[in-house]
Amino acid sequence: MQVISGKVEKAKKVVVYGPEGIGKSSLAGQFPRPVFIDTEGSTTEMNVDRLPKPSSWEMLRQQVEWVKQQGSRFGTLVIDTIDWAEMLCVEGICAKHGKKGIEDFGYGNGYVYAKEEFGRFLNLLSDVVDAGIHIVLVAHAQIIKFEQPDEMGAYDRYQLKLGKKTSSQTAPLVKEWADMVLFINYKTFSVAADQKGTKHKGQGGMRTVYTTHHPAWDAKNRHGLPDEIPLDYAHIAHIFNGAGAPVAPPTSPPQTYAAPPMPTQASAPADSTPPPHPTTAAATTAPPELDPNIPPSLRDLMIQHQVTKTDIQIVVSKKGYYPMDTPITNYDPGFVQGVLVGAWPQVHNMIKDFKANLPF
Template identity: 65%
Template sequence: MFEIISGTVQTAQKVVLYGPEGIGKSSLAAQFPNPVFIDTEGSTKQLNVQRLPKPSSWEMLKQQAQWVKQQGPARFGSLVIDTVDWAEMLCVDSVCAAHNKNGVEDFGYGKGYIYVAEEIGRFLNLLSDVVEAGIHVILTAHAQIIKFEQPDEMGAYDRYQLKLGAKTGSRTAPLVKEWADIVLFINYKTFSVATDKEGKKNKAQGGARTMYTTHHPAWDAKNRHGLPDELPLDYSHIAHIFNQPVQQAPTQPSQTPPPIQTAPPMETASPASVPTQPPITSSEQKSDLNPNIYGPLRDLMIQNQVTEAEIQAAVAKRQYLPADMPVADYPLDFVEGVLVAAWNQVYAIICEIRENVPF
């Protein structure tokens, strides 16, 4: 037996805002309901917004998104990832480190792009969980101009595309566009004015910032709310979409896929025994960690309130390195490929060690 639901359902929205650099994507995103920013490129310093610490690793970014979901719509109305193309770079670095590769092209036969697409897909699933929790998710992205040729047409032409995966083997941009409910392309609309009587010479004037809401041969855009094809870059024209009461989906236990790794799997506690990640804190709140520890690992340690001794104990338990070896002296490939890339498993071991410590 299945329950039939009719009529419209007001849910949180999945939004992509993309356009040239400096056109106002972040400023527009800052006007969404009660937003919190994950600023992957450090571009919101001049905006008076709530923001989380800049993620220094792919794992840190995922933990931040999970933390926002746990806070729920009572604390945040929107999650803004600014920008998703810089987030993709963190993903690529994580995949390459996990497989001990210098770059995504080193995999051969396009396998690197497949691994990246799988990781991005899992991340989009996590963001969908944030949406189901009742929080709007807004991804901002830069635009790039590519040469495009349709199979049924003669000749090629230039069009704007999400600046995700510059290589043809990349599958990231289609995944992001398919995931989104709304894709808005933001650009300067220029006007051509004749400068001679015959109208043979023209010059560009104007430059009004415009939101394009529907597909065009020269760009990608879509919406499911009957918006006009073009709108001025003003949040008031789309505010009605996000000011409706949001129906929160029933809570489902999240399932985090295991991270990619090259080292032998570390012994982990069962998922139920791993405690919820603590609130994210800034680096200034915990200054006793060795500043020479690899930055992304140090950020994860701060975020999860993990000490250097606990890292050493977890590593020694698997007999990877001596127990008395300082974390700052760990080989970089081991830190990137195991400790950072497989942080969930490392943290599970640390939690297990904590539970077994006698009072």
């Protein structure tokens, strides 16, 4: 057996959460060479690299897989926000099992499915970390009533704003998975508003990052940070800029790279124009043969994997679901979401196998 001594430098797993509009995304944008998966479309005013907004849980997983394969092109993968990503997860589970909501499973089974699926997603993010890419999960905060088992009474505290029905399952997973949980809030002071001290008002409002656990919020770090620091990336930059070769600061101007493969016209010569920027790539638009009325969650996957409507119709007809000439837009929405989108890896493999066995 091999014994490994001392510190092991590797990419970090970070959760950043706080109230809306406080600057969570702006802080994440200062991490080494970030690329955003913007699940809620809130980074349009930021000058950052981003992938198209995922329209399904499967598309989000495909995007994470693509970032993992890029090696040292990116230093940080930012998922903004993880609570919106969880909604995609729940929608994907319900569609796959033909349910309208997470409670339709009965006996709490839906929450178990959500926990297991979210756990697999965190394992996928850990694979990205092993590839030398930092992970930053941005989340909103919510105030909940909390009561400790060994104390009398209850009090309010901030927690991750994951699903109202599923947060008790998924929030602990996220906090346990992370190396660092940073809570951002406005630091205010209560001062007396009258001479008797019976009325108070809030003053201050400096944006502050809390790095350690407190009865009023969740936070942690393993780097000896002060309990409170200003909302300034410079105070934590030393943790990430030296975490391994794949995330070292670039010595030349940053380059841009194409997003996950989309169907395009004939390929240009290798030494012609540089690859398109992921936010402006022409490949993000659908080819003419794709009906714009196809559900976006399926249409986005078809574009990403260069799958035509005929490819879908062939495999669907071979499985006996619909006749070959049935338009995709006439498919039952539950079939589209639960079978074609929910089991997209299997559907895509069937398409590839069919094409590989063509006689020409």
